[in-house]
Amino acid sequence: MPWTYERIEKLKQLWDEGLTASRIAAELGEVTRNAVIGKAHRLGLSGRMASKSKNNGISIIRKKRINVSRSQKVIDISPVIDEPMNPTSFQDIKDGLCRWPLGEPEEIDFKFCGRNTNEGFVYCQAHHKQAYQPLSKVRERKKIKKKFRIS
Template identity: 35%
Template structure:
């Protein structure tokens, strides 16, 4: 299918009226939605008019109280809003609602052990192997505190290294 001057003008007119790419493709015939989007992008059409809703849709919107008067959703999440920005034909922007963040309280009974700052050759099977600092620097060392039989780390560093799966999921 070739884009004739008449078809391009019709595309510009329908785009300015606010029709979707699928609606424009249906009216032009013989062209896909993606072809319309590609042509709109190449023509750098950015400003669009608003498509007028059908009378049945307007009645439904008015009956549900969903008029366009700045009504916002009360629950968290986001609502996709299709808009044309710059040279992009159809770019979905998200209107975000405010989300309440949970504030974490510091744990009061955490004791950070004083590191013994052992070098690699000083480590044994029962010393904590938690690295301190940059391995390429001269003052690099390991924690060196007493480690349990089943862990390479002391109690404090084990809590840092091994977090429960539920904690990891919550932190994402």
């Protein structure tokens, strides 16, 4: 339905009364809320006042959120060492000796741990504990690292 003079006057009247665009659209009929808003804008009708507070003059004090850090669990990452390392070269490494790398592979004096391992494992008890951590410990460690990471 086109905007007739009567409909525009009715829109202005309802707008001045403070009705919402949805309510005006319902009163006028066959117009959408967006059509009312667009027409009001084109007519240069004044912007709406911010809605009045419903607290009737009573000031509301909001509680502040307090961040309380939970106590951190201490993660024991110290290896259990019951025998000294026996640095072993690549040529001398054999089954039953720990294959944990010591140093960088491209270095001349690159060695492996060389401690005795349990049957069927490639690392000694200490290095096995470092290499195969429960997923929960890995997640905890990541959280701690993330907490102290510099952005």
